[in-house]
Amino acid sequence: MIDNKLISMWKSGNPVLHGWLSIGNxxxxxxxxxxxxxxxxxxxxxxxxxxxxxxxxxxxxxxxGVVIGARVPWLDPAMIMKVMDAGALQVICPMINTPEQAAExxxxxxxxxxxxxxxxxxxxxxxxxxxxxxxxxxxxxxWAMVETKEAFDNLEAIANTPGLDGIYVGPSxxxxxxxxxxxxxxxxxxxxxxxxxxxRIVSVCKTAGIKSALHCATPEYAxxxxxxxxxxxxxxxxVRYLSLGAADAIKTYRDLLGQKTDPHxxxxxxx
Numbered sequence: 001m002i003d004n005k006l007i008s009m010w011k012s013g014n015p016v017l018h019g020w021l022s023i024g025n026x027x028x029x030x031x032x033x034x035x036x037x038x039x040x041x042x043x044x045x046x047x048x049x050x051x052x053x054x055x056x057x058x059x060x061x062x063x064x065g066v067v068i069g070a071r072v073p074w075l076d077p078a079m080i081m082k083v084m085d086a087g088a089l090q091v092i093c094p095m096i097n098t099p100e101q102a103a104e105x106x107x108x109x110x111x112x113x114x115x116x117x118x119x120x121x122x123x124x125x126x127x128x129x130x131x132x133x134x135x136x137x138x139x140x141x142x143w144a145m146v147e148t149k150e151a152f153d154n155l156e157a158i159a160n161t162p163g164l165d166g167i168y169v170g171p172s173x174x175x176x177x178x179x180x181x182x183x184x185x186x187x188x189x190x191x192x193x194x195x196x197x198x199x200r201i202v203s204v205c206k207t208a209g210i211k212s213a214l215h216c217a218t219p220e221y222a223x224x225x226x227x228x229x230x231x232x233x234x235x236x237x238x239v240r241y242l243s244l245g246a247a248d249a250i251k252t253y254r255d256l257l258g259q260k261t262d263p264h265x266x267x268x269x270x271x
Contacts, residue, residue: 001135002128004089006039006067006232010211015226018213019066020237024049026060028238033064039232041069044079045094051082055123058087062127069141075101077108081117084109087127089140092168096144099157106163109142114163141165143213147173152197159208166211166231169201187217202229 006016019037021029024047033040042049042057049057054070061068069090070083080091093105107115114137121132128136144158145151147170151158159167172185175194183191189198198214205212206229213232216222217240222233254261 001131001139004067004139004141006090006141007139009038010231015230016213016232017222018232018234020215020234021057022047022049023238023242024053024057026053026056029057030060030064032238033061033066037066039067039069039090041071041090041092041234043071043237044083045071045073051079051086054083055086058123058127062087071145075105077116080105080108084117084136084140085120085122085124087124089128090143090165091140092143092145094145094170095147095151096158097148097150098154099161102144102158102161102164105144106142106161109140110137110163137163143168145170146201147171147177149177152178152201155201155204156208159204159210164210166213167201167205168213168215168232169198170215171198172215187215188221198225199228205231 009016016038019032019035019040021032021040021042040061042054044050044054058068067089068087069092070088071092071094072079072083074095075093080093083091091109096102096105108117109115111117111119111133119133121128124132142164143166144161144164145168146155146158152174171187171189171194174197175183175189175191176185178193178197179191189195202212211231212229213234214222214225214230215234216225217236219235222235225233251261
């Protein structure tokens, strides 16, 4: 089976730059995969796509050599196993709030005797090579998303789940939950309570011997998060790059011609 280069990057002390896909289009994915990310994941939870889009997206990214992953919609064994059979080398599961849910997630990721993953690597057999049954348990990464106050309260227990590779922080939901819905959920939080929570997550993960990842909107915030100790940071996504690029070009054009910017135009995205 092919190696997961993220594992070797961490062994060398290097942080992982992670990309994010929410548009269900293989050409968009191919473009993103050629930009230099270390890994890219397809968002099947909030993205505008389903499994019939996922498979050609994985195929389009293969030539780039980027490590391919997916965020599944929920703690659902069928979809978790299906994205791995399609060739995912990392799986991100949202809304893991308890150690029991974390253990359940791990069980779907791993072949026996470590879990209950069913064997049938339909596409993975062709793109990951032979011996998947013996090697996948050590090479496919599983991330539990901590994004609620309940999950944060259970942080140590979740982080110490046997077989879990890391905690992936969803900062929008975590901010919304920790601050009792008093702020608008968005990426790159600055509230002191949330910053302290992010640093605690890094510390707990390091103590547990697992990795920590943070979803970011900007490279500046991602670089700051690496300074806090995060092992993987997601920088933007295809939706954000498209919307920001178009908005900036239109604003520049209208400014040069002395025209007013459309008041209904949206400057990028909080997602």
